Amino acid sequence: MLQIYNTLTRQKEYFRPLHEGHVGMYVCGPTVYGDAHLGHARPAITFDLLYRYLMHLGYKVRYVRNITDVGHLEHDADSGEDKIAKKARLEQLEPMEVVQYFTNRYHRDMEALNVLPPSIEPHASGHIIEQIAFVQKILDNGYAYISNGSVYMDVEKYAKDYPYGKLSGRNLEDIKTETRELDGQEEKKHSFDFALWKKAAPEHIMHWPSPWSEGFPGWHMECSTMGTKYLGEEFDIHGGGMDLMFPHHEAEIAQSCAALGHDTVKYWMHNNMITIAGKKMGKSYHNFITLDQFFKGEHELLSKPFSPMTIRFFILMAHYRSTVDFSSEALEAAEKGLGRLQETWNRLMKLQPSDKSTVEIGNLSERCEEAMDDDLNSPIVISHLFESAKIINTIADGKGTISAEDLKQLKDVWRTYVVDILGLRMEETGTEANGSMDALKGAVDMLLNMRLEAKRNKDWTTSDRIRNELTALGFQIKDTKDGFEWTI
Numbered sequence: 001m002l003q004i005y006n007t008l009t010r011q012k013e014y015f016r017p018l019h020e021g022h023v024g025m026y027v028c029g030p031t032v033y034g035d036a037h038l039g040h041a042r043p044a045i046t047f048d049l050l051y052r053y054l055m056h057l058g059y060k061v062r063y064v065r066n067i068t069d070v071g072h073l074e075h076d077a078d079s080g081e082d083k084i085a086k087k088a089r090l091e092q093l094e095p096m097e098v099v100q101y102f103t104n105r106y107h108r109d110m111e112a113l114n115v116l117p118p119s120i121e122p123h124a125s126g127h128i129i130e131q132i133a134f135v136q137k138i139l140d141n142g143y144a145y146i147s148n149g150s151v152y153m154d155v156e157k158y159a160k161d162y163p164y165g166k167l168s169g170r171n172l173e174d175i176k177t178e179t180r181e182l183d184g185q186e187e188k189k190h191s192f193d194f195a196l197w198k199k200a201a202p203e204h205i206m207h208w209p210s211p212w213s214e215g216f217p218g219w220h221m222e223c224s225t226m227g228t229k230y231l232g233e234e235f236d237i238h239g240g241g242m243d244l245m246f247p248h249h250e251a252e253i254a255q256s257c258a259a260l261g262h263d264t265v266k267y268w269m270h271n272n273m274i275t276i277a278g279k280k281m282g283k284s285y286h287n288f289i290t291l292d293q294f295f296k297g298e299h300e301l302l303s304k305p306f307s308p309m310t311i312r313f314f315i316l317m318a319h320y321r322s323t324v325d326f327s328s329e330a331l332e333a334a335e336k337g338l339g340r341l342q343e344t345w346n347r348l349m350k351l352q353p354s355d356k357s358t359v360e361i362g363n364l365s366e367r368c369e370e371a372m373d374d375d376l377n378s379p380i381v382i383s384h385l386f387e388s389a390k391i392i393n394t395i396a397d398g399k400g401t402i403s404a405e406d407l408k409q410l411k412d413v414w415r416t417y418v419v420d421i422l423g424l425r426m427e428e429t430g431t432e433a434n435g436s437m438d439a440l441k442g443a444v445d446m447l448l449n450m451r452l453e454a455k456r457n458k459d460w461t462t463s464d465r466i467r468n469e470l471t472a473l474g475f476q477i478k479d480t481k482d483g484f485e486w487t488i
């Protein structure tokens with residue numbers, strides 16, 4: 001039975017959905033004013049793994065992942081201007097053109113990483129009316145105040161009735177000393193009060209009418225609003241990166257409790273961060289590498305381009321709650337590992353059954369499931385798969401046989417875990433009804449059969465020539481007991 005680590009209770013808990021057979025899951029999505037980088041890939045892949053596994057377990061999952069397009073997550077340090085608005089102004093674009101451009105590019109990157117699209121992908125800008133209503137509820141309940149056209153959460157008042165800081169393990173005293181939020185300082189009762197609605201400055205081009213001012217929602221409001229709109233006042237899972245735990249998720253809990261009188265989320269899940277050469281990714285370190293740069297190899301920290309599947313495998317090789325340190329060498333190691341997985345896959349798909357098995361395939365399926373049930377332990381799943389590679393190689397090398405039943409079971413486990421759950425795209429050599437691939441396969445097989453014939457006739461010149469020329473073209477040829485194997 002699936003156990004997941006709940007950040008709120010700080011322990012692994014058995015997953016029991018609120019509504020039998022159904023799971024509601026919300027994950028904080030990207031802010032779309034720039035290309036997605038490695039830091040975006042980790043939560044996307046982590047929660048894609050969870051989404052895929054929940055579906056494998058037979059749940060009907062409603063997966064909501066938002067698009068933050070009001071751009072208030074990070075204001076420009078100098079002008080205090082909304083980043084999307086600033087980009088739009090500089091490039092003379094409609095703000096929604098900027099949003100659409102980067103949303104399209106985000107989708108393209110996610111598709112390359114084989115991250116499944118969510119069931120609903122709501123935009124913050126498309127839910128302004130709902131956000132205003134949510135702010136109004138908090139005001140009505142007395143946990144917010146209006147100041148100069150903006151609305152702020154009254155954190156001190158809230159903390160008297162609810163535990164503020166429970167998710168990140170902070171108390172109000174810690175938060176008081178930690179908060180250096182200067183934005184709107186003169187309007188707020190306390191520095192740690194956060195904005196639910198902000199009055200727009202005249203140069204601010206993204207703004208909407210509200211009962212308090214022409215303005216825009218505060219940066220935590222969209223997730224409280226859209227989560228409950230699409231998943232109900234109580235839902236199962238809320239996920240995101242650990243960096244969002246405070247203040248974003250803490251504020252979300254406060255807003256929801258202040259408006260509705262209770263928690264909305266049963267299980268909070270957070271993936272750990274990716275560091276680059278031991279350093280946090282951040283603007284001041286100049287170490288942001290976009291996914292596009294990875295795919296093209298265009299960054300000084302990269303030795304070469306890395307395929308999206310290598311990035312995905314690299315992330316899955318670590319448990320989602322442990323830190324991952326990126327380096328070009330680590331990615332090269334992941335690339336080799338993925339190559340070995342693909343090679344084993346190719347060999348497995350070509351195996352022929354015999355009357356009986358001389359190998360023990362064991363309880364591979366159960367062991368993989370056990371690892372996934374243990375808080376999505378993908379590295380253990382991968383190690384089980386590599387262990388079964390030994391069996392596959394034994395049979396492929398002619399040192400053992402496998403029955404049709406065992407072979408089917410082995411193939412099923414590999415398909416289920418490698419393709420469906422880990423979401424790794426495997427190249428199907430010759431088994432896919434792919435016209436050009438079949439033609440290529442036919443041609444190479446023909447050449448290698450000619451080589452076999454040449455060898456039988458002791459025509460070493462022809463045999464070596466075919467081998468060398470195919471190798472030069474990028475084919476890897478391996479002689480086996482029954483003939484040959486090749487990959488590109």
Ligand code: ZN
Binds near residue numbers: 027028029223248
């Ligand atoms: Zn969020």
